[in-house]
Amino acid sequence: MTQLSASGVMPEISSLRLCFYGAGSMAEAFVRGILDRGLTEPGQISVMNRQNVTRLDELTTRYGIRAAADDQSKLSTLHEADIIFLAMKPKDAATALKQLRGLIKPHQLLISLVAGLSIDTITALLNQQNAIIRTMPNTSSTIGLGATGISFSSSVTEAQRLLAEQLLQSIGLTAIVEEPLLDVVTGVSGSGPAYVYYLMEAMIEAGRGLGLSEDTARDLTIQTVLGAAHMVKATNENPADLRRKVTSPGGTTQAAIETLDSHHFSKAIITAIGRAAERAGEMGAEIERSAKS
Numbered sequence: 001m002t003q004l005s006a007s008g009v010m011p012e013i014s015s016l017r018l019c020f021y022g023a024g025s026m027a028e029a030f031v032r033g034i035l036d037r038g039l040t041e042p043g044q045i046s047v048m049n050r051q052n053v054t055r056l057d058e059l060t061t062r063y064g065i066r067a068a069a070d071d072q073s074k075l076s077t078l079h080e081a082d083i084i085f086l087a088m089k090p091k092d093a094a095t096a097l098k099q100l101r102g103l104i105k106p107h108q109l110l111i112s113l114v115a116g117l118s119i120d121t122i123t124a125l126l127n128q129q130n131a132i133i134r135t136m137p138n139t140s141s142t143i144g145l146g147a148t149g150i151s152f153s154s155s156v157t158e159a160q161r162l163l164a165e166q167l168l169q170s171i172g173l174t175a176i177v178e179e180p181l182l183d184v185v186t187g188v189s190g191s192g193p194a195y196v197y198y199l200m201e202a203m204i205e206a207g208r209g210l211g212l213s214e215d216t217a218r219d220l221t222i223q224t225v226l227g228a229a230h231m232v233k234a235t236n237e238n239p240a241d242l243r244r245k246v247t248s249p250g251g252t253t254q255a256a257i258e259t260l261d262s263h264h265f266s267k268a269i270i271t272a273i274g275r276a277a278e279r280a281g282e283m284g285a286e287i288e289r290s291a292k293s
């Protein structure tokens with residue numbers, strides 16, 4: 001076990017044992033992102049889940065990481081871990097955290113990926129004070145292009161902050177926000193990839209419907225989304241200004257944007273993101289209620 005707690009010295013990530021409690025899409029996105037960036041060796045990463053042994057086999061075969069399937073190896077893996085990532089669904093979080101009660105040592109750092117789940121609720125469910133980093137990542141972490149919101153519990157040390165930022169920056173961009181704003185981050189970037197995929201689905205369907213082959217519609221759509229995102233980043237111009245440059249008066253883009261406006265496109269996106277943020281809060285409250293039962 002390494003000196004992650006009080007020393008104030010930031011250890012090398014490669015010297016730490018990372019344990020994913022929950023072995024689904026988000027755990028895999030982190031594992032792949034971390035390994036692809038060479039931050040650590042596969043043998044330093046362990047995954048565990050509730051029951052799905054096939055999934056654990058899949059991850060060990062794919063990444064060469066370790067898995068803990070039976071109770072004894074779960075216990076020893078948890079015991080050895082320096083950082084435990086909470087990567088179960090919100091609906092399973094209360095039960096999972098109650099199971100961890102008494103198994104986690106106070107010096108172990110917890111990094112939660114769970115939407116809505118507050119630092120206070122984690123502390124209450126564990127019934128002890130650990131340093132907790134609450135994050136809201138997204139699945140683009142898989143390819144190092146994630147966007148992760150981060151908040152820290154008051155007991156997180158400077159060394160732990162730096163370590164977590166280094167870890168999370170290796171899989172994309174990070175933004176430190178006040179904890180209540182993590183629900184907004186969830187609405188904007190946690191769920192965000194799905195909105196872009198939804199837009200892409202519609203663009204591909206439209207292209208196909210109007211006569212393009214599936215492959216051509218797909219390739220043109222991918223390059224358009226990629227190019228537009230890069231343009232905003234590379235030019236540092238506002239999306240609205242870049243949009244105006246595409247829009248010739250009386251031309252095709254104007255006709256399309258007017259059609260989008262008639263379907264309240266902007267309002268739909270703003271309302272959707274607001275609803276996602278609200279839903280994150282509701283999920284947090286649901287977990288808090290089950291923590292008390």
Ligand SMILES: NC(=O)C1=CN([C@@H]2O[C@H](COP(=O)(O)OP(=O)(O)OC[C@H]3O[C@@H](n4cnc5c(N)ncnc54)[C@H](OP(=O)(O)O)[C@@H]3O)[C@@H](O)[C@H]2O)C=CC1
Binds near residue numbers: 086095114190
């Ligand atoms: N998917 C996304 O885009 C994002 C997800 N998140 C958050 O990440 C978290 C994980 O999401 P995601 O990866 O999509 O979920 P998945 O459903 O893909 O995976 C959930 C995992 O949790 C495991 N699990 C459930 N209960 C327990 C338990 N008691 N003990 C140990 N493991 C348990 C499941 O095991 P088993 O299969 O055996 O039941 C499964 O491996 C969620 O809280 C979500 O809010 C955050 C940002 C983006």
Ligand SMILES: O=C(O)[C@@H]1CCC=N1
Binds near residue numbers: 115186190191
């Ligand atoms: O849909 C969800 O609840 C999770 C949180 C953000 C993305 N997926």
